[in-house]
Amino acid sequence: MSLPAPKLEGLPPSVRVVEVGPRDGLQNEPVTLSTMQKIEIVDLLSATGLREIEVSAFVHPDRVPQLADAAAVFAGIQRAEGVRYSALVPNARGLARAAQAGVAAIAFFTAASETFTAKNIGMTIPESLQLYRELIPQAASYGMHVRVYISTAFVCPFEGIVAPEVVLAMSEELLGMGADELSVGDTIGHATPAQVARLAHELARAAPATAIAWHFHDTSGFALANVLTALELGATAFDASAGGYGGCPFAPGASGNLATEDLVGLLEAMGVSTGVDLERLAVAAHAIERAVGRAAPGRYLRRLDAAAMTAAGDCGTPLTA
């Protein structure tokens, strides 16, 4: 028996999986879910073993009406022991609403390219950093866990490739303000493993690996190759969305966030523990499929479905002449 190749020997025994489906995954779906449907989905996700779930966002109800019920969703979910339930918050008003709703973990968001930041949040990058310089200590004073998303950390749909140094500088600044965690995002799903390797290498100077979560979209099918690369370079946390919903209106029809089942399926198959039960995750993903009315774009769910349908079966067209 020969040894496995050295490069895959150093995988960590476990990683954190941050479920962003209820917020990032569903916010772009054309169907608006009822508050009860959202609560059911979060509760099903809570039962999978996931320990971090981004539940909703406290954003202006007129701008994002499908998330106007954030407080009601937080009030309705069954909080499982040891699970961190978080909300996206864009500004002081959102932070106040989150605090009022008893939310103990929040996420701010900016991006690493000016054009995207302007279009997404109507600020320059320095303006957004200035805002968070005020809000992060305020959130910390509420005892909240603070995550900051850095979108377009690899590629901007308007400006192209983003230099890793830009992400490094922003990361240093945000961690210096007291952010607990950064999520570096491949917002449009064009990042390659080579880019991931470069950014991981860069960020290792600024932050402990435990302060960085990697947020991949599967638009191009590259997400798990990127996960593997980050993992080999010390990554400890990945964002994912049950079913693989989410994504970007810039790429219509393209699949969205990395599917949580795909991520968990790969990690568990390589002996990297996630704490997540794949069969329960399939139950949650199926509930999302029913609520959204669109088949989940993720791959692994279909594998789980097939395994459930066919306990035994025949494989391959017999080709004997």
Added chain:
Amino acid sequence: MSLPAPKLEGLPPSVRVVEVGPRDGLQNEPVTLSTMQKIEIVDLLSATGLREIEVSAFVHPDRVPQLADAAAVFAGIQRAEGVRYSALVPNARGLARAAQAGVAAIAFFTAASETFTAKNIGMTIPESLQLYRELIPQAASYGMHVRVYISTAFVCPFEGIVAPEVVLAMSEELLGMGADELSVGDTIGHATPAQVARLAHELARAAPATAIAWHFHDTSGFALANVLTALELGATAFDASAGGYGGCPFAPGASGNLATEDLVGLLEAMGVSTGVDLERLAVAAHAIERAVGRAAPGRYLRRLDAAAMTAAGDCGTPLTA
């Protein structure tokens, strides 16, 4: 500017892409294409820059009626300069038919698990090897390029994990018989990068890297992570299917072969040349979609579609409160 991480510095300048869509991709589709449709698809693939295309199979027409027109397809295609057009052949009769049709490259097939081999080709593994011991020299005497598929080289749907040593032993034997190339297949798409690393490590003892092609299915979404791993360990050739068709009746609804666009998209984005034009590949994949009447399961095609639809666009739901 810091350096990229060392592990992704060593990627090769180019790799071979073996297009298996016309045969492996389409043989399991419920729709039978007309001979003209098949010819059109092969011709469109020939125009992409692909240099190896598996066109059809000379198998018993009663067993696989959708491939009964193999000779007519070979007679009808426009052979592009420098492109290798190959056919699958299961036995002496198929080999004779291929020779008669002027086919210059053939592929035999066996598998690394007994149960799968029995169900797929009605032989034991040693029986299949004995057959090819006779047929490979015969094919070579016709001047044919000989590929042999080793299916279930990682996981068998009936027996589970396949030991890399089994694949190593078969590979040594087949190369010793005079096979030019082996294609090691993750037939049901369950292989992980850790398994790929182990098999690559093992095969490196038996064969030059140029004699091995890696054949991944994307059932679990793992295919490109597997490609990346193989590539880092010296792989020089990958099989793929335009649009991502193909797959296994054992996993209904699951996506099939790794999509050629996904493979080419990743490789080219990392500077690994394939010689394939992605826009022309999209044209071919769209022709397959029309012929088959089912959206291609690959990811990258939707990214190409989106890029074509939206030369400029807005990305991300603006979230400012």
